[in-house]
Amino acid sequence: MSKERTAIGIWLYIPLLIIPVLSYGLLNLPNYAVAVMGANGYLGPLLAALIILPGLVAIYLLARRFPGQTIIEQGKSILGWLGTITGIVYLVVNISILTMFTRDICNLVHAYFLVKTPLYIIVLVYLFSAAYVASRGIETIARINSFVMLPALAVLIFLVAISYQNISWTRVLPILSPHISNYFKGGMASVYSYYLLGVSALTLPFLKPLKAFPRIAGGSLAFLAVFYVFFSLCTIGIYGHKYLLRFGWPALEMVHPTNFPYLLLEQAGLLMLIDWIAMILIGTGYYYYSISLGSSQVSRTFDYKKWVWILLPIKFFMISAPHNVTETKVVVEFVAKFGWIVIFAYPIILWLIAVVQRKRGPANAS
């Protein structure tokens, strides 16, 4: 197994903390939070950001204790053979999340763009494209994220800004809910929109200098939280929290009422869809790469490039298995509810054990 030897700087790592996270988070935002918090659902992403913060801190502290190691290798260093098992569980959960999201994305493309095209064709095209991106390695993935970041964000922010004209502010009232317990539940329901920040546990060894992580991760998290809040506020303000729950992809519905009658494109939602597909493919490539890297480390057999292609048929099978959108959504909801335990709580547990057992990795490892 050959280890990828590269390093990426701050301005290549920041796009990795924004574009993949945003592309996955936008998919169902803010359905889950609204289901719990009602009209205050827009606060969900903000609270979720606070909830995942300890997980991110743990990822950083682990990276400091075990320089040059991913969470899979850290697990092995701290827990021994048990770390291999937890590493496998970690990867299986991540593969499930990736699969469910991919399924959702392909359904969306099928519903919006390619109604007559068989779903499996869309899935195959999407998976092969994501596999190609993933097989290019972290440096290339970071560069493509960097290249796309500014134009993609510009389009998204523009669409959110113009969608504000359709908001009815009475729909987001009351500003604060009297049910305090709902805030925590709503926050928990929105944690899924930051899942890909947790993937940093697999790619953090490539960041140089490592000490920049708290600054850039904190900044990215703040940006994402604010963006999500404005995005959710806009969606709830346009449709109201009850009507909103009818939509499979509320983010896209948000910009639907905004028409550009004098411009070339009929609906702004489709402009957003193009922007989002570009982001999500790159985001999937990043997630796919991280899982393949983890798989190569847990198995100690092939390098990540081979694992990209080994995982492809497995994922294709997993995506093709459930043929009903509702089923998929149920599983996505399940993953959304409990995936955080693996993604954000596992690093905290590992770090606590490492502190208690006073375990550290070799200082000069990279």
Add this chain to the structure above:
Amino acid sequence: MNISKAVKDNLEQLSDLLGNPKDLVTEAHGLDDAAGLAYLSSLTDHQDIQANLLQPLMPLLVEPNLSIDKVHLLLPKTTPHRRLDLETAASDLLEGRTVVFLKGQTAALGFATPGWAKHPIKEPTSERVIRGPREGFTETIDENIGMIRRWIKDPRLRVDPMELGRSTKTQIAVMYLSEVAQPRLVKEVWSRLEAIDIDGIIESGYIEQLIKDRRASIYPLTQATERSDKVASAILEGRVAIFVDKSPFVILVPVTVNELYQSPEDYYFDFWLGSFLRLGRLISNNLAVALPGLYVALVTINPELLPTQLALAIASSRMKIPFPLIIEVLLLELAVEVFREAGLRIPGTVGETLGVVSGVVLGLVGVQSGLVSPVTVVIVAITAIASFSGPNYSVGIAWRLLKYILLFAGTFLGLFGVTIAGILILTHAADVKSFGVSYLAPWAPLQWREMADAPLRAPFWFRWLRPATYRPQDKLRSGGTKKEDETHE
């Protein structure tokens, strides 16, 4: 083979060595063949030989014990090459030198007497500008180097020579500013050039392909230019130029995708106009790549994305067309490719006239006969014109090929396909480097200061540093020149 003390023997052996070519001139002069001259008439200037070599030499031949060193000192021709064997003397002949043998001497002198046919300096045909010098490179390496020396009168300008091609022995020169260009970059250029083992270098395109970072990549990973001002400004930025004898194209490395849509005249105009021109060129380049694919995707797979009136207008214009849209577009694209190639080969004004006539007549007849729709003709025409908006012909070719990838992706998978194919093309661009520099710089990695000059053109008062992309040793370009209005205050 050693040089003999008998002049005639040397001349005969030299002639044998070259296979007694028609253009080889061997002359023995003076009493008892005191001196001998050999040169290739096709590569030398006969008048130069007579005036500056033979006439000053003749009086010296009466001297007894005339030595090579004395001839070296007394002849007006400077810096002759001293040769100790006939093989190197023969190489001198092949490079347009005249070789002088002296009786009783076992060494010879090779004098530079070049006299081959040369092109005059002309305006570069493939990179024309409205404002800027009309000076394009020629096929003579020394002239090309001289052009850059006239731009950059800096003692740090280095011109390192080498020879490539076992048979052609093509002269190569690597030019850079010694305290500006990154030493690692210069070393890398040298190591790649030295690794080339080939029988001949006919054009700089050979070298371009052999030193590319990724040989199978569709992207131009080096920059070829005919413009001396472009090379001069690249050298000032810390890049390296590779000159190849017999080629009017100089290779610049490294290159980023950002350089490929920039024209030198962007900097000759005010930065407002320069930015406007550059932005227009960027949009045109994108249209040249993506327009046919988007058109096919929107009309055939995703018509719901178009405004209703436009969708209906396109549909009604295509009602009588017997072909699917992709065939229609491919037919027209094929016609454009044929016109383009034919236009290059047909001589002068006839070519231009024929191009216009064939375009207008075939377009009109095609539409009237119902073979193609007017909208498709408009789309293909815009694409064809946009593909020429780039400042570099070889870059335009790469974009033309990428256009077909997007076209087929749009045909099969609509806008989804175009988006996916676009990202895959970008991923490949993100994957390649040019001499260690990210091809997508300064957007990936994000270099904020450099981004002021891409896609817009940064004003000179903002460009006081050399582009960090090329990692120059001496970063300062203008000494932090203040804004004009500030200095007048």
